[in-house]
Amino acid sequence: GESVGLHLPTLSVQEGDNSIINCAYSNSASDYFIWYKQESGKGPQFIIDIRSNMDKRQGQRVTVLLNKTVKHLSLQIAATQPGDSAVYFCAENRHQTGANNLFFGTGTRLTVIP
Amino acid sequence: ETGVTQTPRHLVMGMTNKKSLKCEQHLGHNAMYWYKQSAKKPLELMFVYSLEERVENNSVPSRFSPECPNSSHLFLHLHTLQPEDSALYLCASSQGVRVLGGTDTQYFGPGTRLTVL
Numbered sequence: 176g177e178s179v180g181l182h183l184p185t186l187s188v189q190e191g192d193n194s195i196i197n198c199a200y201s202n203s204a205s206d207y208f209i210w211y212k213q214e215s216g217k218g219p220q221f222i223i224d225i226r227s228n229m230d231k232r233q234g235q236r237v238t239v240l241l242n243k244t245v246k247h248l249s250l251q252i253a254a255t256q257p258g259d260s261a262v263y264f265c266a267e268n269r270h271q272t273g274a275n276n277l278f279f280g281t282g283t284r285l286t287v288i289p
Numbered sequence: 290e291t292g293v294t295q296t297p298r299h300l301v302m303g304m305t306n307k308k309s310l311k312c313e314q315h316l317g318h319n320a321m322y323w324y325k326q327s328a329k330k331p332l333e334l335m336f337v338y339s340l341e342e343r344v345e346n347n348s349v350p351s352r353f354s355p356e357c358p359n360s361s362h363l364f365l366h367l368h369t370l371q372p373e374d375s376a377l378y379l380c381a382s383s384q385g386v387r388v389l390g391g392t393d394t395q396y397f398g399p400g401t402r403l404t405v406l
Contacts, residue, residue, distance in 0.1 A: 264332070277332075278334075281330065
C-alpha cells in the first residue's frame, strides 16, 4: 500500500553532533516533500522542503536529501542543539496541482543530550 | 508564531455537548485545512477548503462539521463526539494556488487539545 513512514521512532544524539532522520515513501508520483518539526504543545513548524527535480537542498543548519531511486528522504541537522529536541515529520504531496494534500509519517522523536 | 491561531487551546466536553473550534490565519492564504493528530498515529487530513469551498472531505464522520465563512476563518463544529475523538486538532493554511512543478507549503496553528469524556 501507499505509505509515508520513518525508519526509527526515536533518536538520541549528543549536543554538537550531527543528526540524521530518515523517511521512506512509496508513492512514486509524489513530487514535493516537506520536513516539519513539532515541539511539545505546538503545531508542526515548517523546516525545509524539496521538489522531486532536486536531490539536495540546504537551509540553515539543515539539509534534506532525496533519493528517488529508493524513495528515501533524509533530514540532516548539523551541530544539534537542545532546542532541536522535538518530533520531526516528513510529508509528501501527491497532488500536482490545485488542492494541496499532504500525507505525513508517524514522526521521529529527536532527543538532544546535553 | 506562524500566523495561524486557534482557539480554544484546550477543550473538555461531554459526549452530548456541542462545541466549536476556531481557526484564523493572518497570512493572506486562500486554502485552509483541518487535521486530527492522535497519539502514535500520523496526522490525518480531515477537510480542505480552497477559496471558501470544501474541496476535500476524507471520510470524516458527520459529527464533525466544518465551516469556512471567509478565507481567513475556519471552524470545526463538534456534536455528540465519542471518547475516541479525543486528540489534537490542527488547523493549517496555505496559499492554495499550486501549479505543476510548484509548491504550496502549509503553515500550522498550535492546535486545540480536545478531550471527550
